[in-house]
Amino acid sequence: xxxxxxxxxxxxxxxxxxxxxxxxxxxxxxxxxxxxxxxxxxxxxxxxxxxxxxxxxxxxxxxxxxxxxxxxxxxxxxxxxxxxxxxxxxxxxxxxxxxxxxxxxxxxxxxxxxxxxxxxxxxxxxxxxxxxxxxxxxxxxxxxxxxxxxxxxxxxxxxxxxxxxxxxxxxxxxxxxxxxxxxxxxxxxxxxxxxxxxxxxxxxxxxxxxxxxxxxxxxxxxxxxxxxxxxxxxxxxxxxxxxxxxxxxxxxxxxxxxxxxxxxxxxxxxxxxxxxxxxxxxxxxxxxxxxxxxxxxxxxxxxxxxxxxxxxxxxxxxxxxxxxxxxxxxxxxxxxxxxxxxxx
Amino acid sequence: xxxxxxxxxxxxxxxxxxxxxxxxxxxxxxxxxxxxxxxxxxxxxxxxxxxxxxxxxxxxxxxxxxxxxxxxxxxxxxxxxxxxxxxxxxxxxxxxxxxxxxxxxxxxxxxxxxxxxxxxxxxxxxxxxxxxxxxxxxxxxxxxxxxxxxxxxxxxxxxxxxxxxxxxxxxxxxxxxxxxxxxxxxxxxxxxxxxxxxxxxxxxxxxxxxxxxxxxxxxxxxxxxxxxxxxxxxxxxxxxxxxx
Numbered sequence: 001x002x003x004x005x006x007x008x009x010x011x012x013x014x015x016x017x018x019x020x021x022x023x024x025x026x027x028x029x030x031x032x033x034x035x036x037x038x039x040x041x042x043x044x045x046x047x048x049x050x051x052x053x054x055x056x057x058x059x060x061x062x063x064x065x066x067x068x069x070x071x072x073x074x075x076x077x078x079x080x081x082x083x084x085x086x087x088x089x090x091x092x093x094x095x096x097x098x099x100x101x102x103x104x105x106x107x108x109x110x111x112x113x114x115x116x117x118x119x120x121x122x123x124x125x126x127x128x129x130x131x132x133x134x135x136x137x138x139x140x141x142x143x144x145x146x147x148x149x150x151x152x153x154x155x156x157x158x159x160x161x162x163x164x165x166x167x168x169x170x171x172x173x174x175x176x177x178x179x180x181x182x183x184x185x186x187x188x189x190x191x192x193x194x195x196x197x198x199x200x201x202x203x204x205x206x207x208x209x210x211x212x213x214x215x216x217x218x219x220x221x222x223x224x225x226x227x228x229x230x231x232x233x234x235x236x237x238x239x240x241x242x243x244x245x246x247x248x249x250x251x252x253x254x255x256x257x258x259x260x261x262x263x264x265x266x267x268x269x270x271x272x273x274x275x276x277x278x279x280x281x282x283x284x285x286x287x288x289x290x291x292x293x294x295x296x297x298x299x300x301x302x303x304x305x306x307x308x309x310x311x312x313x314x315x316x317x318x319x320x321x322x323x324x325x326x327x328x329x330x331x332x333x334x335x336x337x338x339x340x341x342x343x344x
Numbered sequence: 345x346x347x348x349x350x351x352x353x354x355x356x357x358x359x360x361x362x363x364x365x366x367x368x369x370x371x372x373x374x375x376x377x378x379x380x381x382x383x384x385x386x387x388x389x390x391x392x393x394x395x396x397x398x399x400x401x402x403x404x405x406x407x408x409x410x411x412x413x414x415x416x417x418x419x420x421x422x423x424x425x426x427x428x429x430x431x432x433x434x435x436x437x438x439x440x441x442x443x444x445x446x447x448x449x450x451x452x453x454x455x456x457x458x459x460x461x462x463x464x465x466x467x468x469x470x471x472x473x474x475x476x477x478x479x480x481x482x483x484x485x486x487x488x489x490x491x492x493x494x495x496x497x498x499x500x501x502x503x504x505x506x507x508x509x510x511x512x513x514x515x516x517x518x519x520x521x522x523x524x525x526x527x528x529x530x531x532x533x534x535x536x537x538x539x540x541x542x543x544x545x546x547x548x549x550x551x552x553x554x555x556x557x558x559x560x561x562x563x564x565x566x567x568x569x570x571x572x573x574x575x576x577x578x579x580x581x582x583x584x585x586x587x588x
Contacts (some may be wrong), residue, residue, distance in 0.1 A: 022532075061461065067568075175401050179399060179409065181408060212406070212409075216406050220402060308398045309402055312402065312403070
C-alpha cells in the first residue's frame with residue numbers, strides 16, 4: 001500500500017536528511033579556534049531544518065537510477081551553502097530568530113557571523129572536490145561550474161531585494177518579484193538541486209535546462225508559502241518572528257498586492273514606514289500593514305497565486321520526469337508541488 | 345386544435361469549469377484555503393482569474409529568463425566543452441521528438457490532463473507576446489532527445505544469514521558487460537560498523553550474481569556499499585543490506 005503524499009514526503013525528507021547531516025558533520029573541522037569559528041560553523045546545521053534541498057538532489061538522482069552515495073556529497077555541499085547563505089541573509093535582513101533561536105549575528109555579533117558564513121561556504125567546496133573519486137573528473141567539474149552559477153544567480157536575486165529595500169523602490173511589480181524569487185530562492189532551493197540530481201543520475205546525458213521550469217514553479221510556490229507562513233504560521237513551528245518580513249520591509253507578493261490596491265494616503269503611509277530604519281519601525285505600523293493586507297485580500301491573493309504555481313509545477317514535472325520508471329523517489333518528487341503549499 | 349400542454353423543461357445541468365488548481369482534484373472543487381474555485385460564482389471567477397493571471401505572469405518571466413540566458417550563452421559559447429551555460433548548443437537542442445514526453449497524456453494523471461490545455465495556452469500567450477521582442481523568441485522544443493539507455497542486466501542475489509535481512513542491488517542504467525566489484529559494506533549511520541565477509545559479484549553473461557553472507561553477530565541497521573567497474577573503478581551501482 002502506498003503512503004499518503006504528506007507521509008511519503010516526510011519520510012523521504014527524514015531519511016535523506018539524516019544521511020546528509022551524518023556526512024555533513026564529518027566535513028566540519030574539529031580544530032581551533034573552536035569558540036570563535038568551528039563550533040559556530042556547526043550551529044545552524046545542528047538546529048535542524050527540513051533538509052529539503054539536499055533531499056531534492058538525492059531523490060532526483062535516485063529517480064534516474066543512481067545510488068544515493070553518488071549524490072550525497074553534492075547534497076551535503078548544497079546544505080552547507082544554504083546554511084552559509086542563511087547566516088549572511090540574517091545579517092542583511094536584520095533577522096532576529098532562525099529555527100527557533102537567536103540568529104548567528106544576534107548571538108555572536110556581526111563580524112564573527114560574517115566570518116562563520118564565509119568559512120561555511122568555503123568548506124562546502126570540499127565535498128564537491130571529493131566527488132572526483134565517485135563521479136569522475138568531468139561530472140565533478142560540471143558540478144563545480146553549476147555551483148558557481150547557482151551562487152551567482154542567488155546573489156543577483158538577493159541584490160534585487162536589498163536594493164529595492166535600500167532605495168525604497170515603489171514600482172516593484174509581480175513580474176519583478178517573480179524574477180527576484182527565481183534568482184534568490186529557486187536557484188538554490190529547487191533548480192540547482194534538481195539539476196545536480198539529474199546530472200548525477202543521468203551521468204550528464206540530459207539537458208539540464210529542462211529542470212529550470214519545474215524548479216522555478218516549485219520554488220516560487222515554496223517562497224510564497226514561506227512568506228505566508230511569516231504572516232500566518234505557527235510561531236513555534238515556523239522558527240522565525242511572525243510579521244518579520246513586514247518589519248524588514250521585504251517586497252513580498254502580499255505587500256506588492258497591497259500597494260497596488262491601497263488608496264493614495266495608505267500607500268504614502270506604507271512607504272513612510274518602509275523609509276525608516278528597521279529598528280525605528282513601530283509594532284503598531286507593522287500591525288496596521290498586516291491589517292490592510294487582510295482588508296484588501298492580499299493574503300488570499302498570494303495563496304491563490306501559490307496554488308496556481310504549484311499546478312504549473314505539477315505540469316512541468318510530468319514534462320520532465322513523466323517517462324522515468326515508477327519509484328518511491330519519483331513519487332516523492334511528484335508530491336512536492338502540493339507539499340510546498342500545504343506545509344506549515 | 346390540440347390544447348397545448350405546459351412545455352416540459354429540462355433543468356440545465358450544472359456547469360463545471362476547467363479545474364485550474366492543483367488542490368481542486370483533492371478537495372472536490374474547493375481549494376484548501378476554503379475559497380471556491382467555481383468559475384460560475386463571482387468569487388470563484390476571481391480565484392480562477394488570479395490563478396490564470398499569476399501563472400501567466402510566471403510563464404512570461406521564465407520564458408524571458410530562458411530567452412535572455414540563451415542569448416547570453418551564444419555570446420559566451422564554450423566550443424571546447426560543447427555546452428554553454430544554457431545548453432542550447434548541445435547537438436540535440438531543439439529536437440521535437442522527445443522520448444521523455446507523454447507524461448501529460450497519461451490517463452492515470454488527471455491533474456496533468458486538465459492542466460495541459462490551460463498551461464499550453466499560457467505558453468502560447470507568452471511566446472506570442474515575446475515574438476515582438478527584439479531578436480525574436482527561441483523556437484519551441486527545448487526538449488532534446490536523451491536518456492536512451494540499454495536494458496539493465498538481470499540480477500540474482502544469494503544470501504546466507506542467521507538473521508532476517510533485506511538486500512537491494514541498484515545498478516546504473518546502461519551497464520555494460522564489465523566485471524564488477526563491491527566495496528566493503530558500511531553502516532549508513534556512520535557508526536563504523538562493517539560487514540566482516542566480503543560481497544561477491546559475479547557477472548555471467550547478462551546476469552549479475554551477488555552473494556552476501558551475514559554473520560549472526562552483525563549489528564542491526566542499514567549498510568551500504570558502492571559497486572564499481574573493475575577496470576576503471578568507476579561507480580556503477582550500490583548495494584544496500586538491511587539487517588533486521
